[in-house]
Amino acid sequence: MPDDTPVKAPSRIQLRNRRRILDAALDVFAEHGYRGATLDQIAEAAGLSKPNILYYFAGKEEIHVTLLNQLMETWLDPLVEMDAGGEPLDEILAYVQRKLDMARDLPRESRLFANEILQGAPRMAPHLKADLKPLFDEKCHVIQRWIDAGKLAPIDPRHLIFAIWATTQHYADFGAQIRVLLDTDQPAPGADPFLRTLFTNLLAPTVR
Amino acid sequence: MPDDTPVKAPSRIQLRNRRRILDAALDVFAEHGYRGATLDQIAEAAGLSKPNILYYFAGKEEIHVTLLNQLMETWLDPLVEMDAGGEPLDEILAYVQRKLDMARDLPRESRLFANEILQGAPRMAPHLKADLKPLFDEKCHVIQRWIDAGKLAPIDPRHLIFAIWATTQHYADFGAQIRVLLDTDQPAPGADPFLRTLFTNLLAPTVR
DNA sequence: CGTTGGGTTGACCAAATGGTCAAAAGTTTA
DNA sequence: TAAACTTTTGACCATTTGGTCAACCCAACG
Structure with missing residues (x-):
């Protein structure tokens, strides 16, 4: 049974x-969460009328789901790129750097994701199980092999990854707090070398 | 002008x-955020009627603010306890442990706080400036003095504190994700020794 | 036992919000 | 340019939601 629906190319x-709608919605969802966001806000931010928005998307939820789906790819990318064939410490430090760059370049995406997980991942749990979990398990194995080969200090790879996520995303998700504490609008100067040191000292298998 | 208002002791x-209302509200706000929570949900969770709830609190916002105020004390406590006169590394590791215990024992409070900060701290920014900022600055100085005395490796105290907050609270705030990835309902086994190692290796001033 | 005051609630309201629809305004194509 | 389509919107609707209020319940006390 071939799918012969003639899918017209979008004008x-x-x-x-x-694109406009999704961009506006990303702003609004990231700032107020799913329930806190309103179609009117999104419409205004997009410069379109509310009915017009509903001409392009079936409803509020579809917009949100679309954003979440798009995000998932971007989100997994830095981890996917971690290469089992590379130099272990370099690979992990490069991963940290990519995550940190992402928190800086895509803070809205980070907060969208954080909001979703905070609320218990109601719309994303399947994605997490289907996409993130296998990747997570695979990379944990890679790291474990590095450890077994004596290239890294023996730590729990799972908590290592959690720590990388936590420390990097923190700068986007808790940006409001950080801005108050650092009295600066520049996004967290000095975070890069700090995290480099943090994870280098943890992982370098040097004898102490 | 003495305050001679006869404040009746609450019955x-x-x-x-x-107490019931605040406990129910903590559940609901932590799970759905401020906008996502409804008075009806809170009323049902508290086992009271909606008008009855509004007999005890002037409105939704007052309940939320009350929770936030109560939280602030609990939240700062572990950091307050960090003693400038103690052994530096021990003090910091003990602080990490207290924060981790808090994330485990009070995950609702952690998520309430995370929600508030994620939304840009609309109701908490003043508190942060007034209460958290001075404490943060003071403890940064303490840590800096420890570093200057050669008791700790030279790192940026501000990012150290951020890293502690990020890694510990991650287990509460992103619990939904962690539960999927670890395939367990037990709250993150093994986190304690991992974080101990992470921060010990960062801070121990040993020559490598 | 009746009054008083704290505590409780069903019924109600106005505003906000997600969503619909028919008709109008543009755009493309034959 | 006229038909055929895509896109846009003003007006409208049902539901949800924060909040009000007058009446009611009930225990304590004179």
């Missing part, structure tokens, strides 16, 4: 408006 | 019901 307007 | 019923 220029379709493309432009869908 | 037993008052005390019991206010």
Whole structure:
């Protein structure tokens, strides 16, 4: 049973408006969470009328789900790139750096994700199980092999990854707090070398 | 101008019901965020009628603010206890342990706080500036003095504190994700020794 | 035992919000 | 340019939600 539905290529307007809506929605969802966001807010931020938004998306939830799906790819990418064939410590430090860059470049995405997980991942749990979990398990194995080969200090790879996620995303998700404490609007100067040191000292298998 | 308002001692019923409401509200706010929570949910969780709840609190916001205020004390406590006169590394590791215990024992409080900060701390920014900032600055100085005395490796105290907050609270705030990845309902076994190692290796001023 | 005051609630309200729809305005195509 | 389509919107709707209020319940006390 071939799928012979003639899927029309989306017009220029379709493309432009869908992008606008998703961009506006990312702003709003990231700032207020799913329930806190309103279609009117999204509509205004997108420069479109509310019914027009519902012409492009079936409803509020579909917009949110679309964003979450798009995000998942971007989100896993830095971890995917971690290469089992590379130099262990370099690979992990490079991963930390990529995550930190992402927190800086895509804070809205980070907060969207944080919001979703905080609320118990109601719309994302399947994704997590299907996409993130296998990748997580695979990379844990890679790290474990590095450890077994004596290339890294013996630590629990799972908690290592959690610590990397926690420390890097913290700068995006808790940015409001950090801005108050550092009295600066520049996004957390000095975080890069600090995290480099933190994870180097943890992982370098040097005899003390 | 003496405050001669005769403040009546709250009755037993008052005390019991206010506690009930705040406990129910903590559940609901922690799970759904401020906007996502409804008075009806809180009322049901508390086993009281909605008007009855509004007999004890002026409105949704007052309940939320009350929770936030109560939280602030509990939240700062572990950091307050960090003693400038103690053994530096021990003091910091003990602080990490207290924070980790708190994430385990009070996950609702942690998520309430995380939600508030994620939304840009609309109701808490003043508190942060007034209470957290001075404490943060003071403890940064303490740590800096320890470093200057050669008792700790030279790192940026501010990012050290951020890293402690991030790694410990992660286990409460991102618990949904962690539960999926670890395939267990026990709260993150093995986190304690991992974080001990992480921060010991960062801070021990041993020559490598 | 009746009054008083704290505690409780069903019924209600106005505003906000997600969503619908028919008709109008543009755009593309034959 | 006229038909055929895609896109846009004003007006509207049902539901949810924070909040009000007058009446009611009930224990304590004179």
